[in-house]
Amino acid sequence: MPRLSDSMEEGVILSWLKKEGEAVEVGEELVEIETDKASMVYESDLAGVLEILVGEGETRRVGEPIANVRPDGEAAPAPAVAPTVEETPEPKGGSEAAGTEPPPPPAYSDHPAAEERVRISPLAARLAHQKGIDLGEVEGSGPYGRIIKADIDRAVRTPGPTAPTAGSETPAASLSGEAAKGEVTTVELSRIQQTIARRMAESKATTPHFYLHTEVDMTRAIEVRGAFEAAAAGGAAIPSLNDMVVKAVALALRHHPRANSTYRDGRIEQFSRVNVGVAVAAQDALIVPVITDADRQDLREISAETRRLADRVRSGEVTPPELAGGTFTITNLGMFGVRSFDPVIHGGQAAILAVGEATERPAVRDGQVVAAHLMDLSLACDHRILYGAEAAEFLAEIKANLEEPGLLA
Amino acid sequence: MAEDRFDLVVIGGGPGGYVAAIRAAQLGLKTAVVEKDKAGGRCLNYACIPAKTMLHTAEVLDEARNGAEIGVKTSGLELDWDALAGRRTDVSEGLESGIKMLFDKNSITYIEGEGSLTADADVKVGDTVYGADKVILATGSVAQPIPGTEFSERVVDTWGAWSLPEQPKKIAVAGAGASGAEIASAYIRYGTEVILIEMLDQILPADDKDVVRVVERVFKKQGIEISTGTPVENVEPGPDSVKLTYGDNTAEVDYLVIAGGRRPDVDALGLADAGIALDDDTGKIAVGEDQATSNPKVYAIGDLTPGPALAHKAMEEGIVAAEAIGGQPVHPLDRDLIPAGTFCHPQVASVGLTEAEAKEAGLDIKTAKFKLGGVGAGSVYRDRDGMVKLVVDPEFGEIIGAHIVGNRACDMIPELVAVMALEGGYQELARMTHPHPTISEAILDAARAVDGWATHA
Numbered sequence: 001m002p003r004l005s006d007s008m009e010e011g012v013i014l015s016w017l018k019k020e021g022e023a024v025e026v027g028e029e030l031v032e033i034e035t036d037k038a039s040m041v042y043e044s045d046l047a048g049v050l051e052i053l054v055g056e057g058e059t060r061r062v063g064e065p066i067a068n069v070r071p072d073g074e075a076a077p078a079p080a081v082a083p084t085v086e087e088t089p090e091p092k093g094g095s096e097a098a099g100t101e102p103p104p105p106p107a108y109s110d111h112p113a114a115e116e117r118v119r120i121s122p123l124a125a126r127l128a129h130q131k132g133i134d135l136g137e138v139e140g141s142g143p144y145g146r147i148i149k150a151d152i153d154r155a156v157r158t159p160g161p162t163a164p165t166a167g168s169e170t171p172a173a174s175l176s177g178e179a180a181k182g183e184v185t186t187v188e189l190s191r192i193q194q195t196i197a198r199r200m201a202e203s204k205a206t207t208p209h210f211y212l213h214t215e216v217d218m219t220r221a222i223e224v225r226g227a228f229e230a231a232a233a234g235g236a237a238i239p240s241l242n243d244m245v246v247k248a249v250a251l252a253l254r255h256h257p258r259a260n261s262t263y264r265d266g267r268i269e270q271f272s273r274v275n276v277g278v279a280v281a282a283q284d285a286l287i288v289p290v291i292t293d294a295d296r297q298d299l300r301e302i303s304a305e306t307r308r309l310a311d312r313v314r315s316g317e318v319t320p321p322e323l324a325g326g327t328f329t330i331t332n333l334g335m336f337g338v339r340s341f342d343p344v345i346h347g348g349q350a351a352i353l354a355v356g357e358a359t360e361r362p363a364v365r366d367g368q369v370v371a372a373h374l375m376d377l378s379l380a381c382d383h384r385i386l387y388g389a390e391a392a393e394f395l396a397e398i399k400a401n402l403e404e405p406g407l408l409a
Numbered sequence: 410m411a412e413d414r415f416d417l418v419v420i421g422g423g424p425g426g427y428v429a430a431i432r433a434a435q436l437g438l439k440t441a442v443v444e445k446d447k448a449g450g451r452c453l454n455y456a457c458i459p460a461k462t463m464l465h466t467a468e469v470l471d472e473a474r475n476g477a478e479i480g481v482k483t484s485g486l487e488l489d490w491d492a493l494a495g496r497r498t499d500v501s502e503g504l505e506s507g508i509k510m511l512f513d514k515n516s517i518t519y520i521e522g523e524g525s526l527t528a529d530a531d532v533k534v535g536d537t538v539y540g541a542d543k544v545i546l547a548t549g550s551v552a553q554p555i556p557g558t559e560f561s562e563r564v565v566d567t568w569g570a571w572s573l574p575e576q577p578k579k580i581a582v583a584g585a586g587a588s589g590a591e592i593a594s595a596y597i598r599y600g601t602e603v604i605l606i607e608m609l610d611q612i613l614p615a616d617d618k619d620v621v622r623v624v625e626r627v628f629k630k631q632g633i634e635i636s637t638g639t640p641v642e643n644v645e646p647g648p649d650s651v652k653l654t655y656g657d658n659t660a661e662v663d664y665l666v667i668a669g670g671r672r673p674d675v676d677a678l679g680l681a682d683a684g685i686a687l688d689d690d691t692g693k694i695a696v697g698e699d700q701a702t703s704n705p706k707v708y709a710i711g712d713l714t715p716g717p718a719l720a721h722k723a724m725e726e727g728i729v730a731a732e733a734i735g736g737q738p739v740h741p742l743d744r745d746l747i748p749a750g751t752f753c754h755p756q757v758a759s760v761g762l763t764e765a766e767a768k769e770a771g772l773d774i775k776t777a778k779f780k781l782g783g784v785g786a787g788s789v790y791r792d793r794d795g796m797v798k799l800v801v802d803p804e805f806g807e808i809i810g811a812h813i814v815g816n817r818a819c820d821m822i823p824e825l826v827a828v829m830a831l832e833g834g835y836q837e838l839a840r841m842t843h844p845h846p847t848i849s850e851a852i853l854d855a856a857r858a859v860d861g862w863a864t865h866a
Contacts, residue, residue: 121832126805149807149832267705 001033001060002042005320008035010061012191013054017041020052024069031066036195038287038318044069059191063144120147127152192285203345207263208383211342212395216402218358218373224405228299237303241375242278242332245355246302247408248401250274250294253328256394260327262348263384277326277346278306280313287313288346290326299408330355340376350385353398354378375402413518414540415441417734418532419547420524420678423450424457425711425723426547427508429731434515436735441541442517443524443534445677448508451549452720454501455568460591462497463571464752467598471754479791488599490576497571526683530706543706543734546678546685546694547727550671550712555583558644563651563664567592570666577601577663581653583641585612587751589668590624594753597631604634604662606641606655613751617763617812619778619798624814627755627794641665673713683707691715698741700730708734722747748826750819755795758822761810761829767800775803777835779855781815783865785846792816792848797855799835806834817848824852835859 001011014032018024030044046069054066118135120128124147128135131152138155140147189197221244228238253260253274261270274295277288289309291302312318329346334357343354356376363372377398381391401407417433419426422444433440447454466488473483512519522534532539552566560566565573567588570580580596582589585607593605605612605628612628612635613621628635639656644665651665673693680687680694686703688695694709696702702709708730711723725742733739748760767774782793795815801808811825828838839856843849854863 122837123805123807123832123834126834130805 001054001062001064001066003062004033004035004040004042005038005324008062008320010059010191011035012059013056013066014039015056016050016052018044018050020050022050024048024050034191035320036191038192038320038323039316040319047071061145118147119145121149124149124152128155131156190284192287196286199347200344203348207345207348209342209345209380210383210388210391212379212381212388212391213340214377214379214395214399216375216377216399217363218375218402221402221405222358222373224408237300237307239299239303240306241358242330242334242355243299243303243306244402244405244408245330245332245353245398246276246278246291246294246306247297247299248398249328249330249353250276250297251401251407252394252397254295255397256390258386258390259350259381259394261350261385262327263350263382264348268385271327273325273327275325275327277329278309279329279331279346280310282313282316287318287323288326288329289313289318289322290324292325329353334358334375340378342378343380345380345382349382351379351381351391351394354380413441415439415518415542417441417543417545417731418443418524418539418541419545420526420532421450421547421549421711422448422508422519423547423549423711423723424452424720425549425727426450426545427511427727428724429545429547429710429727430517431511431515432728432731433735434517436731436737438731438735440515440517441520441532441539442512443520443522443532443539445521445523447505448512448519449501449505451568453504453508455571456588457720458501458504459497459571460567460588460595461752462500463493464591464595464754466493466496467595468754471598488576494572523677525677525679526685526707527679528682530683530704541706543708545700545727545730545734546675546702546707546709546713547711547723548674548678548713549723550718551674552667553670553672554667555641555669557642558665558667560667561646563646563649564644565664565666567666567668570596570664570668573664579662580604580664580666581606581641581651581655581660581662582666582668583653583655584608584668584670585635585637586614586668587749589666590628590751590753590757592666592668593628593633594631597628597633598754602634602662603632604636604655604660606639607635607637608640610638612637613757615749615763616751616757616759617798617800617810618765620757620759620796620812620814623794623796624753624755624757628753631754671712671718675713685709688715698729699733699739700726701733716744717747717749719747719749743830746826746830748822750822752819755792755815756818757812757814758818759810759812760822760826761808762800763810763812764798764800767809772802772809773804774800774809775859776800777855777858777863779851779858779863779866781848781851783854783863784848784850786848786850787815789846790816790848795848795851797821797851799855799859801835801859803859806836807832808835808838813852815848815851821849821852824849 012034014034016031017029024030024044024047026044026047028044029041031042033040033042048069048071051068051070054060060066119140127149133152133155138147138151141151142148218241221241225239232238257270260274261268273293275290275292276294277290279286279288291305294302309322326347328349329352331343331352332355333341334355338356340356341354343352345352358373358375360371361374362369363374379391379395416438417440419430419442422442426442430440430442470488473486476483520534524532524534527533527538530544531541532544554560558564570592576599579602581604582593583606585605590613593603597603611621612625625635636655641653641655643654645652650661650663652661653665684704685707686695693715694702694713696709696714700708700710710726710730712718716722729740729742746760748758751757764776776798778796778798781787781795787793792815798812799808800810808829813821835856843853854865857863858866
């Protein structure tokens with residue numbers, strides 16, 4: 001299982017793009033893999049004949065074998081997964097195999113997980129055996145997920161998920177509970193949804209959030225957008241209000257390095273680059289592509305980049321590099337008619353800005369009630385990094401940048 | 410005034426510093442090394458490397474002297490002191506230029522001069538301040554005289570001992586740790602009279618008793634006068650000799666070698682200004698497992714930090730620090746698996762705990778010993794006195810410590826480091842094919858001896 005992004009720990013084989021026994025060239029698309037961030041096509045870095053070890057839909061940790069690519073004519077090495085295939089593998093010349101019908105599907109999909117080779121140190125294996133630890137429940141922390149002594153020690157101290165957890169109540173209680181709620185449909189989460197679930201729970205549970213709210217007068221920003229519209233030649237990107245928010249935030253981040261940082265091990269790491277992520281709703285997932293160096297791009301560039309990334313997210317083509325390196329996140333539900341909301345901080349960042357709908361509302365100017373386009377901003381901050389006054393100054397600068405949009409272009 | 414700016418400036422071009430710099434350069438960092446003396450540092454120019462060069466000559470001389478029994482007759486055999494000194498210099502200079510070549514090859518800027526930290530933890534050399542995103546401190550350690558003495562023409566440190574202007578008739582060595590034992594072992598084979606004095610109750614105080622007993626027997630057979638449990642006192646240097654007492658004895662020797670402790674070479678660094686905290690227990694620079702100090706911009710490695718003052722520890726810490734700075738996942742050094750080697754005759758090498766340390770730690774252990782004379786190669790290579798000793802956990806087979814004494818001990822210990830690092834037990838070791846005829850077969854039989862089935866016992 002190749003590592004396709006920094007944070008990738010395991011991947012799911014979505015589909016093999018080459019068949020068992022087919023000839024593969026270097027650089028040819030081999031397999032589609034779903035990671036915690038996106039699904040990607042992996043290109044072969046070897047040439048030879050493909051021998052698939054892991055079936056579609058199965059998950060493997062990074063570093064575990066998923067296939068052998070044997071150079072032409074070379075004898076089959078002992079496969080990493082013991083095959084229970086009855087027929088002896090026929091010798092497969094590369095060119096010959098390419099032209100012939102693929103062999104019957106191998107029996108890999110029927111393999112019980114227990115037959116997999118376990119990477120474990122001899123000492124850890126002995127400890128596990130004598131202490132009666134089920135290796136299936138132990139996650140290896142050694143190279144390529146090898147189970148080492150420390151992992152068994154940990155498993156001995158904390159009984160694994162085999163033990164009944166709080167979720168599995170006594171049958172009677174769960175029966176009555178289920179009955180009251182009617183029939184239950186269980187929805188399996190995709191890999192990406194599992195990751196989102198874990199990270200969101202972690203963020204909310206471990207990050208002390210506090211929230212600041214403000215209202216921005218977008219009247220002039222809307223005028224500026226109108227000017228762009230009038231000046232745009234056919235097809236040119238017209239910056240949206242959200243693009244202006246991106247730019248306004250990026251400029252403010254430059255003056256507030258604390259808001260452009262992360263909290264790690266009792267220290268604050270401040271980033272020199274301003275990379276603004278923009279949350280995009282994709283099929284049943286929340287994806288945050290990143291506009292790198294947003295403070296140094298002009299509005300048109302930001303607009304074009306945002307559009308390109310959003311398209312790639314929706315078509316599922318976005319790649320991990322396009323999702324990496326964010327230092328701040330903006331989330332916007334204005335298009336759904338949401339006035340204001342309090343978001344969960346993403347990616348260990350110092351803060352996240354929630355943007356509501358810009359609507360015409362009564363505003364007071366010079367003692368007169370007038371109609372103005374007002375937009376709510378809600379800034380969720382990590383209180384370990386940002387304190388109230390500092391966060392307020394940061395939010396005030398964003399507001400000022402949007403109300404004086406001449407500064408943005 | 411700020412001149413150049415670097416991603417990383419390493420202060421000290423010794424084994425820790427140069428390895429760290431090369432790793433950082435491999436990771437794409439713009440890197441500089443500041444060195445006040447010679448590339449390769451003390452290890453390469455004044456300690457490990459010259460010591461081993463001197464010891465190699467002692468070994469060849471001794472083999473030749475005892476050559477008759479293996480059919481090598483010699484006459485007029487003599488030690489050419491000047492040629493020996495010349496080769497010692499050549500070896501170090503050759504390696505030093507090799508380090509400089511590696512710096513060039515990796516586009517590392519080499520800055521000659523004494524580096525110190527500014528209050529912003531940039532690096533000042535002379536009047537020039539070099540901006541640095543990160544700094545690695547790698548200035549190593551300096552010899553320390555024992556209380557009541559100071560270094561002079563007749564009272565020398567270990568480098569003084571390896572670079573004496575002529576072959577002395579008689580020396581005393583104060584301190585029988587690795588360096589002291591190596592000096593005594595070399596000089597006795599050159600034909601110099603040697604008194605080896607240790608304040609603690611055994612020579613090689615850090616090593617396992619069974620192993621030390623073998624060394625002590627060979628040392629005495631060679632003619633070294635050993636005195637343990639006796640501090641060196643009343644040191645009186647004269648113009649041509651130095652007088653001293655140890656226990657109830659007095660001696661007058663050409664040179665007194667002080668091979669006692671070393672202390673971190675931090676005087677010039679300006680640690681306090683840069684806000685770098687020291688470790689409460691050891692007084693060395695406190696570091697995390699990524700080698701970062703209390704100032705997150707500054708890392709420290711090697712003899713400056715807690716743990717044994719060994720070149721290979723510094724090298725591996727240099728890798729850890731450089732990778733942490735280069736944004737790689739941190740692979741902290743496994744401090745239980747730092748091997749130690751003493752290159753006296755016979756050599757002593759070890760990894761992990763001694764039998765005494767394991768018992769003190771309250772571990773339930775079993776030990777096994779196997780003499781090198783038991784395997785064929787021991788006789789072929791005149792290496793019968795040595796021994797392999799294993800300290801193991803009898804329940805799970807974990808190897809807790811391994812100790813080897815023999816002519817090739819230091820080249821044999823990495824096998825044990827590998828088995829231990831990969832968490833093999835003695836049971837696996839006992840079934841790994843070892844080439845025949847080699848001294849390493851003694852390791853195989855020692856592993857088998859744990860369960861009482863050594864072949865050649």
